[in-house]
Amino acid sequence: MQAELLVSVGNAGIWLDEHIRHLESHDILPVARAANDATYETDFGRIYLLAQDGALQVRIESPDEAALTTLQGSITHYLAETDPVLAKTITWSGVAPAPGQPKNFRKMTVAQVQPLSSWLLRMTLKGEDLAPFDQRGLHVRLMFPEVPGDRETVWPTIEPSGAVHYPDGDNSLTVRVYTIRQIRPESGEVDIDIVRHAGGAFADWSETAQPGDAVGMLGPGGGYFPPEGWLAIGGDDTAVPAILRILENRPNQTGGHVVIGLHSHQAPFEIALPANFMIDWVSTADLVDAMKAIAAPATGNGTYWFAGEAEQARALRTHFKSTLELPAERRSSAAYWRRTEPA
Ligand SMILES: Cc1cc2nc3c(=O)[nH]c(=O)nc-3n(C[C@H](O)[C@H](O)[C@H](O)COP(=O)(O)OP(=O)(O)OC[C@H]3O[C@@H](n4cnc5c(N)ncnc54)[C@H](O)[C@@H]3O)c2cc1C
Numbered sequence: 001m002q003a004e005l006l007v008s009v010g011n012a013g014i015w016l017d018e019h020i021r022h023l024e025s026h027d028i029l030p031v032a033r034a035a036n037d038a039t040y041e042t043d044f045g046r047i048y049l050l051a052q053d054g055a056l057q058v059r060i061e062s063p064d065e066a067a068l069t070t071l072q073g074s075i076t077h078y079l080a081e082t083d084p085v086l087a088k089t090i091t092w093s094g095v096a097p098a099p100g101q102p103k104n105f106r107k108m109t110v111a112q113v114q115p116l117s118s119w120l121l122r123m124t125l126k127g128e129d130l131a132p133f134d135q136r137g138l139h140v141r142l143m144f145p146e147v148p149g150d151r152e153t154v155w156p157t158i159e160p161s162g163a164v165h166y167p168d169g170d171n172s173l174t175v176r177v178y179t180i181r182q183i184r185p186e187s188g189e190v191d192i193d194i195v196r197h198a199g200g201a202f203a204d205w206s207e208t209a210q211p212g213d214a215v216g217m218l219g220p221g222g223g224y225f226p227p228e229g230w231l232a233i234g235g236d237d238t239a240v241p242a243i244l245r246i247l248e249n250r251p252n253q254t255g256g257h258v259v260i261g262l263h264s265h266q267a268p269f270e271i272a273l274p275a276n277f278m279i280d281w282v283s284t285a286d287l288v289d290a291m292k293a294i295a296a297p298a299t300g301n302g303t304y305w306f307a308g309e310a311e312q313a314r315a316l317r318t319h320f321k322s323t324l325e326l327p328a329e330r331r332s333s334a335a336y337w338r339r340t341e342p343a
Contacts, residue, residue, distance in 0.1 A: 001068055003094040005058040005075065007086065012036075012051035015082075019049060019056075022078060027328040043136040043224065044070045066132050068095055069103040070221060072162030080163060090161045097162045101155055102218060106130070110213040111189065113206060119237060119266045121194045122181070123206055125215055130185040137220035138242055140180060142192065143173040144205060144215055155216050164218065173216065176202040177336075180220065181241040190217070193241040223307075225249055227329060230302040232294045234259035236284050237266060238336040239307035246305070250274040257294045261287030261308065288312050292319055303330045310335035 009015050013036060020030065020038055030038040040047040045062030058075055062068035072092060080087035108127035116122050133140065145153050147170055154171040156164050166173055182191040194206045209215075225246055226233070233243055233256060240260065247258070255276025261284040262268065268281040282290045287308065296302045304326060306316045313335040320331035 001062055001065065001095045003060050003062075003068055003072060003092045003096065005090055005092050007056045007058070007079065007090055008054060009056050009083075009086070010054050012054055012056045015056045016049055016051040018082070019078060024328070027332060029328045042071070044068075047071060047075070064132070065095065065098070066104040067136065069097060069158065069162070070136075070219075072097055073102070073158075073164055074221075076159075076162040080161075087161055087163065088159075092160075092162060097158045097160065099160075100157060102158045102164055104132070104218060104220075105156060106133075106217045107155065108190070108215045108217045110209045110211055110215060112211060113209050115196075116193065117267075117269065119196050119263075120240070121196055121206055123192045123194055123209065125190045125192065125217065126188050127190070127217065128188055130183060130188055130190065133180060133190065133217075133220050134183045134185050135220075138179050138223035138225070138245060139177055139221055140190075140192075140217050140219035141175055141221075142178050142202070142215055142217055143175040144213070146172040146174045146201075153214055153216075156218065174201045174205065178202075179223070179241040179245065181245060195237045195240075223334065226303045226305050226332065229254055230297045230299070231256035231305065232259075232291070232296075232302060233257070233305045234261070234287065234291045234294075234308075235306055235336070236261045236287060236308035236312075237263065242307055244271065247271070247274055247277070250277075255297075256302075259287065259290045259294065261285075261290070284309070284312075288315050288319075291316055292323075296324070301330070304332070306333040307336045310338040 031041050032039040036052060037050040044067040045060055048059040050057040060068060060071045062071060076087055106127045108125040111126040112124040114122050154167040156166050159165050178192045180190055181193045194203060197203050228251060235243055252275050258277060258279040259282060261282050263284055273279060280290055291306055304320045313333045317333035320326050320333055
């Protein structure tokens with residue numbers, strides 16, 4: 001299915017260049033690029049951008065409506081960051097975003113919460129029609145009402161522009177990104193592994209969540225399985241669910257190097273490594289240096305992957321790109337959380 005957008009911006013060429021630069025900053029590269037157009041292939045479908053006659057044209061082709069909704073949302077999100085007033089006015093032709101809840105939203109309920117260790121909690125969620133969450137992207141947005149109470153929860157809706165509209169005021173939601181650690185679409189279950197840290201709205205809520213509590217789930221989005229071949233993969237506690245899921249999906253013949261950074265109150269645990277993988281457990285303070293110390297294989301073609309605190313992710317993004325000079329498809333460094341002063 002297909003959807004199109006025509007945005008009259010006058011300086012369309014500049015918008016196109018800016019949009020491409022924005023995607024490149026997320027390590028997303030076009031598969032084709034000419035002076036006034038660019039084409040992207042993603043797990044959610046194809047995006048075609050064209051700057052012509054004072055307008056920016058966007059065409060999306062996706063295999064299903066959930067994937068189309070995701071791509072429409074990401075285009076609108078970019079436009080909203082660049083020109084919020086303009087973004088409000090845009091409308092899609094072809095398959096326009098259907099009013100109501102986003103096609104990639106599921107209302108889930110808590111089935112079980114169990115501690116995996118002193119610092120990690122597993123929350124199992126139950127819901128329907130989960131097959132799309134097993135196919136694209138590793139991550140989801142989870143949400144619950146910010147203000148507890150008996151009134152009915154108001155979930156996000158989709159705006160005509162394709163943007164996700166989150167309720168505000170008394171109906172506000174606490175929204176956080178987590179990794180799907182395991183998914184069993186046949187039994188309608190998803191496991192989310194949550195790092196326990198006092199003072200986090202989501203972390204604190206998960207400690208007291210009860211079976212039957214409602215949780216909204218939007219996605220999947222972003223974070224892909226790295227390509228085949230040798231892999232250097234590292235991160236802190238928040239990246240452990242993603243690292244384990246990625247390692248479980250590595251074909252046996254590839255090797256690599258894992259580095260996990262732990263805080264002083266956390267202890268290493270048993271991990272079933274794929275063949276030819278080695279692992280280093282380090283303190284979070286040494287994580288960046290430990291990642292930098294991993295030597296690439298003599299054969300070349302290695303991939304470097306990191307996720308963790310924003311400053312560490314930034315340092316390693318620069319290292320992968322500028323020092324190791326890795327192409328975008330063989331490097332990824334993502335900020336999973338940002339150290340701020342607790343409110
Ligand atoms: C793509 C992606 C995937 C992620 N996957 C997971 C996952 O599978 N499991 C997981 O646990 N987290 C994961 N995270 C990280 C998680 O979203 C953040 O840690 C989030 O801030 C937790 O929300 P909170 O409401 O508990 O804390 P917040 O209310 O957001 O933060 C409150 C305070 O706690 C600090 N803080 C936030 N997170 C941590 C932390 N982990 N340790 C110590 N201090 C912290 C903040 O700096 C702030 O001062 C992921 C993030 C991204 C972007």
